[in-house]
Amino acid sequence: MKTDQELYKLKPIASVTMADQVESQLRDYIIKRSIRPGDSIPKEMEIAEALGVSRNVVREALSRLRMLGMIESKKKRGMILTQPDVMKGLERILHPTILDINVRKELFELRLVLEVGLGDLLFKRKTAEHLQQLDAIVEREHRATTSIERIRCEVEFHSTLYEMAGNETLKRFQTILMPVFEYVVEYESKLEHTSVGTVTHADLVKILHGNKPDDFPNAMRQHLLPHLEHL
Amino acid sequence: MKTDQELYKLKPIASVTMADQVESQLRDYIIKRSIRPGDSIPKEMEIAEALGVSRNVVREALSRLRMLGMIESKKKRGMILTQPDVMKGLERILHPTILDINVRKELFELRLVLEVGLGDLLFKRKTAEHLQQLDAIVEREHRATTSIERIRCEVEFHSTLYEMAGNETLKRFQTILMPVFEYVVEYESKLEHTSVGTVTHADLVKILHGNKPDDFPNAMRQHLLPHLEHL
């Protein structure tokens, strides 16, 4: 008889289905043959016959790749490889309610890390329009009376920063992560705030108007201090 | 008659298949009913009947969710919700050869941003063991004679940093992104290197041994300077 301890070590067999294998093989096929976006891939029936599985299974595998934006299907032309959307997979599961609180916290940390490190992209790609937008947001925030308006400005300010960074992938990352953050903000608001960031949005904008990238990271760190303390 | 320019703007109708709709509805169902990990979801046939589609279509949709780690199927118990793996979607498509060069560059920028902003997590979670590991790597790098060995140390050094940060999501992100970076490094090596980072790994470790988080971001920026210049 085995002890409980021993039994615990036996992990359940990861039941690999046909669809899993076909998916994997298709991925290999694409990589090995270095199929380029725009190139066509074999018909469903050809794949099914080649792999000795039913068309059903092949379709499940293809359906997955289609979801990730790796392939597109046309009614008669068959299927072609497309440029996969890096963020499509994330997009689907990053809903706060289905994510564990710990994962949400980790994602929030990720955001803090990103914003502190954003400086160089910002200085490299800032434009007069962007700076003007930031000025306007700071101005609006200053005049804001309700806390809703202030939060709106807060969100817009940081979103504009990501916009300014001129990195599409990063920007989408931020957009996807946004709803997750709301939860964390709520969570943090229940803790006592021991301190308040001493660097304001206005201070950050002033730095961005200037020409000293060195000043940005630590200014942002000061700005985010209340969050960083909760790490 | 429309001009070519105008025609280009006309995107192909995103032919929404049944599987797409079922997938979307299932996602809504899970969120709206706030199903928790471990809870079971309806049987395939029940879903099919409820939505008035064939079991086939339902299975395609479920197959997608299963791929993202949102659900698991047991032979008789039906299907249960699981904690989705945030990075599973990324993992599948982040192969250098199928990613556009521009996306790869954006991901590399993302890495630079992350490493510059990593400081606070590092100082918060550093341990004696981690610092020792870094010391060892720096030592090994110093003694290294071949460029292969030096590159290995380079990779290990930065990997250890992510390890030190104590953020699983971030760590996996880095692991997934690694192969993408290799391509960019190759790309950059073809450009003339106008400068070399003046801050070495040893310098970074020295800062991490200390107690001044302020010093980290700009030190890392200096270290990554050769890459940052190519932005």
Add this chain to the structure above:
DNA sequence: TAGATTAATATGTACTACATATAGCAAATA
């Protein structure tokens, strides 16, 4: 030759059938 018509074809959907694993229960064993 230009335009309309038709045939061929690959994907999308539906349905049936059966294999397989297993949860839950009944029977057997100690």
Add this chain to the structure above:
DNA sequence: TATTTGCTATATGTAGTACATATTAATCTA
């Protein structure tokens, strides 16, 4: 009685057939 073993019902996994639909490509017509 408690535990194990075996059975049965059931939900998923796979296979195969059939047909709808859209679109390319060939064919026909004026």
